Amino acid sequence: MQAEAVRGNRLTGFVSGLPPVAWILFVMVVVFSFASPNYFELRNISNIFIQSMPLMLVAFAQTIIVLTEGIDLSLGTQVSFVSVLWILLCQYGVPILAAAAITVAVSMGVGATNGLIIGKGKIPAFIATLGMQYVLYSTSLLLTAGASISFSDYLFQFVSETKLLFIPLPVWITAVMFCLTWVMLYKTRLGASVFALGGNPDAVTLAGVNANKSLIKIYGFAGLLTAVSGLIITCQLESAQPIVGSGWEFEAVAAALIGGTSFREGKGGIGGTILGVLLISTLKNGLNIARVPSLYQSAIIGTIILAAIIIDVMVRRRRNG
Amino acid sequence: MDETILRVHSITKRFPGVKALDNIDFDLKRGEVHILVGENGAGKSTLAKVILGAYVPDEGEIFFEGQKVAFKTTRDALEKGIAAVYQEFTLFPYLNVAQNIFFNREPRNKLGIIDHRKMERDAAELLRSLNCEYIDVRAYVKKLSVAEQQMVEIAKALSYSPRIMVFDEPTATLSEREVESLFERIHKLKAAGIGIIYVSHRMQEFKFIGDRITVLRDGKKIGTVGINEVSDKEIVKMMVGRDISQVFHRSANVFSGEVLKTETLSDRAGRVKEASIVLNKGEIVGLAGLVGAGRTELAKLIFGVDPIGGGKVYIHGREVNVTSPVHMVKCGVGMVCEDRKRLGLAVNDSVAWNIMAVSLKKYFPRFIIYYNKAYDIVEKYKTQLRIATPDVLRKCKFLSGGNQQKVVLAKWLSMDTDILIFDEPTRGIDVGAKIEIYGLMDKLASEGKSILMISSELPEIIGMSDRIYVIREGRIVGECKRAEFSTDDIASQMLGIVGDAHAS
Secondary structure: OOHHHHHOOOOHHHHHOOHHHHHHHHHHHHHHHOEEEEEEOHHHHHHHHHHHHHHHHHHHHHHHHHHHOOOOHHHHHHHHHHHHHHHHHHHHHOHHHHHHHHHHHHHHHOOOOOOHHHHOOOOOHHHHHHEEEEEEHEEEHHHHHOOOOOOOOOOHHHHHOOOEEEHHHHHHHHHHHHHHHHHHHHHHHHHHHHHHHHHHHHHHHOOOOOOOHHHHHHHHHHHHHHHHHHHHHHHOEEEEOOOOOOOOOHHHHHHHHHHHOOOOOOOOOHHHHHHHHHHHHHHHHHHOOOOOOOHHHHHHHHHHHHHHHHHHHHHHHHHOO | OEEEEEEEEEEEEOOEEEEEEEEEEEEEEEOEEEEEEEEOOHHHHHHHHHOOOOOOOEEEEEEEEOEEEEEOOOOHHHHHHHEEOOOOOOOOOEEEEEHHHHOOOOOOOOOOOHHHHHOOOOOOOOHHHHOOOOOOOOOOOHHHHHHHHHHHHHHHHOOOOOEEEEEOOOOOOOOOHHHHHHHHHHHHHHOOOOOEEEEEOHHEEEEEEHEEEEEOOOOOEEEEEHHHOOOOOHHHHHHHHOOOOOOOOOOOOOEEEEEEEEEEEEEEOOOOOOOOOOOEEEEEEEEEEOOOHHHHHHHHHHOOOOEEEEEEEEOOEEEEEOOOOHHHHOOEEEEEEHHHHHHHOOOOOEHHHHHHHHOOHHHHOOOOOOOOHHHHHHHHHHHHOOOOOOOOOOOHOOOOOOHHHHHHHHHHHHOOOOOOOOOOEOOOOHHHHHHHHHHHHHHHHHHEEEEEEEEHHHHHHHOOOEEEEEEEOOEEEHHHHHHEEEEEEHHHHOOEEEEEEEOO
16 A cells, blocks of 8 residues: 555655545545534544444454464454453452463464464464364353453553543554554565465465464564554443444454455555445444444445445556556 | 685485486586576476575585585575575555565564665665666566566565576566566676576577577486587487477468458557458468557457457457357357466366366256366366376366466367467467477468467567567557568567568
8 A cells, every 4th residue: 555655756746645444434424424414523523533433453363364364253253352361360269460460471373373274284373263263252142151250450541541642542552553563564584475475375474484484473573563452442441342343344344455465475464444434334333323224224234335345346456448 | 706605415305196306416616607597397496496595405515605504494594695686576556666576574673663665765776787777676576567577576686785696587478679688787787707507498688698508308317518519400409309390390381261351450458459360261361569469458359358449350250249258258269368377277177177177068958067077178188288187177287387278278279269369379288288389389280270479589480370469559660471570670670670581
């Protein structure tokens, strides 16, 4: 994305180089602001932002995995599992920050296990992570007996209510994770192997890279992102929610695809994913404000996601001749 | 100068069921191009892979600069300075040129952060040494042409400062002009004292770059000869093991009636401009042109792959509305594609399935497939085309290139297609299979089928065609009959230069 956007030398070049999803997002905001007068209130805009941060992190994770020609169906249940594990550890008396650290480590371990099964076990990502999804789903429900568990700690309010330079803390945390992911993707050998695995897996081994190790690290890194996502959502809800992340893995795939990441050839990046997540969140928020019944919402969201991806593909095809 | 850099002594390599290499000796001198030829399965790739450390030999020894070496992986060989340019690209489409060249060897600081600036500088310098400074080191490899990608591959191999370079069929995907510039590079490497092993099928290249040739057949070494000591025919004889009076054989045919005609046919992208061609019954017509001149694009237009921008297509004198390949197949047109593995063949499916896939409806119009009958039909084509496979249920990916191509042909023959479009029909297949394919084309033509053939190899086009159209920049710029063929004329028309023949 960056290379394509930078190509033009003036503002016009920059604007026409923007991914189509940016335009769709813009049009959607305009439509919603006409449909409901209080849409443009600052509070609403900032709500969209804050609420979409946990999904944003999961979408980053999904993007790097999709870049390797993989998919992780367990990301959503990983988020729920992180939430449950953190609160349970706290209930057992583990200091809250120590509990968070343990949780992050466990989540990275879960991701690494996915990578191990996919790489060493030669199991397709779809199947391996589907299995992991079921296991984690069940575990979270068992640990909580199916109910949410409230817990109160000052840290929760601190995370969800503190603002730094008018920007809420979850947004800062996500920004930091974005930078970390960006550096990993574009500035390290692991990142190069992400694009390489999706582009030409046979050649990766020929170049002397241990592809299995790379997969373990990549899925482990995804575990780190989902862990942070789970911690943030737990702070926002002040409770352990055993099914809070269900379905996020698919929203994350949609966001990655809308953002121009492709299942083929290791094409794409996390920049576009930000727009993809904002598009989905804006859409959900707008439909709520416009009082569209929730039964209709999924159908509308699905249609718009499909339309966005189709428009995107068509525009890119035309641009590339 | 005359110094042996690599010596391979009585190497044997067995695979389950076959002796891929049988007691092979081979040596390479500093600053020499040693060509390795043989049909597919002769063992030339296996030998190259043993030298590169990709295979560990069962018996025998390798001496590199007088020292005995035993490579376990390609990495071991690379560290000694033996690098390869593989036939299948080892590049990553969405990493940039510099990232590709230095993949997994990126310069980085203590934190593991890659120093892109240094990497790009080094990459640019390597490309400059290849006279390829026009390649942007920050461009995605995906955006480069095939020839540019090839140069990146070479730059990557050179970045290991190799003493020996192995080229495995490097020209398979290049046009003639690109081949020439590749040869220039090889001459330079040679002058720099690098020993080069060049694996190839293309006879016409040998004299340009080779110093010595080693011919392999069925895993055995037939001989090593100096390039000037043998004729092409002798090489072919060594490779195939039988005397071939003529590589290209054409029966005298009588042509009757137009079967295919295009009138000022254009596409929408401007790659084909008002092309008018005629194909007669029983005729082989060659379409000559450089890669990108619009040859494949014209074929795709006729076959309904790309939408037509203007003009008309007539089949058997009747105008047809070219809507889709499916429709064109119904009209009796078949196409053998350039990219056989991607477009012509389901490589993970069986020989039988590939042959029958298109024609199932014809043989079994009532929905139910009678397997006995289907296998009879498949066996018929297997025998007729001499497809070498132990059984027809074998997956196509295990077949050699030549046999795969025969499967594609069988597919169209089973449809009883009478207009066939061949796009690079002999790309990547060995001489023996080539001769068989040529023989088949000749036989098909004498049976009244009509063939439109696209090829980058001039000898092939001139050898097989009854008539040739030359296409340049999307326009048909020349037409000549078999009696008037001249290599110089056609080549200069392809390139757009007025040759001496025209000036006089």
